[in-house]
Amino acid sequence: MDQTEKTEEQIKKEMIDLLMDKITGGLSERVVDYGSDPRNCGSLDRPDGYAKIKGPCGDTMEMFLKIQNDKIVDIAYTTDGCMTSHAAGSAATVMARGSSVRECLKISQSTILDHLGGMPDESKHCALLAANTFHKALRGWAVGKKK
Ligand code: FES
Numbered sequence: 001m002d003q004t005e006k007t008e009e010q011i012k013k014e015m016i017d018l019l020m021d022k023i024t025g026g027l028s029e030r031v032v033d034y035g036s037d038p039r040n041c042g043s044l045d046r047p048d049g050y051a052k053i054k055g056p057c058g059d060t061m062e063m064f065l066k067i068q069n070d071k072i073v074d075i076a077y078t079t080d081g082c083m084t085s086h087a088a089g090s091a092a093t094v095m096a097r098g099s100s101v102r103e104c105l106k107i108s109q110s111t112i113l114d115h116l117g118g119m120p121d122e123s124k125h126c127a128l129l130a131a132n133t134f135h136k137a138l139r140g141w142a143v144g145k146k147k
Pocket of ligand 1: 055057058059081082085123125126129
C-alpha cells in the first residue's frame, strides 16, 4: 500500500471528526460535556461569599461559596446564559471545589479556557464572566470576614 494512502479506519475517523465538528460547532469535548450536563449548577443557602455579575453580552452569572478554614467546601453557580456560559461556570466551580482560597486566586479566564480545552473566540467572554463572578464572590467573603 502507498504510504500516502489512507486506511479505511483513518477515513472513517476523519469523517466522524468532521461530523462531530459540524454538530458541536467546533467546541471541545469538555465544553460539550459541561454545557449539556452542567456541574455545580444551582444555589446555596446562606453562602459565605456571593456575587452576581451581568456580562457585556447581557447574560448574568451568580456564584455561591461556602468556605471553611480558608477552603472552598461547597460552591454553586447559576446563569441565564447559553451552553458555553454553563460550561464556563461549571469549569470555575469544578476547579475551585476543595481548593484553598490561595489556590483559587489562580483561577482566571485563561485557566478556565485551558481546563475546557479552549473555546471559540466569540465565547471566550463566558470564561471571563465566570472568573470575574468567582473572584467577586471571593472578595465578598474576604470583606465579610474582616467585619
Ligand atoms: Fe453571554 Fe457567554 S454568551 S456569557
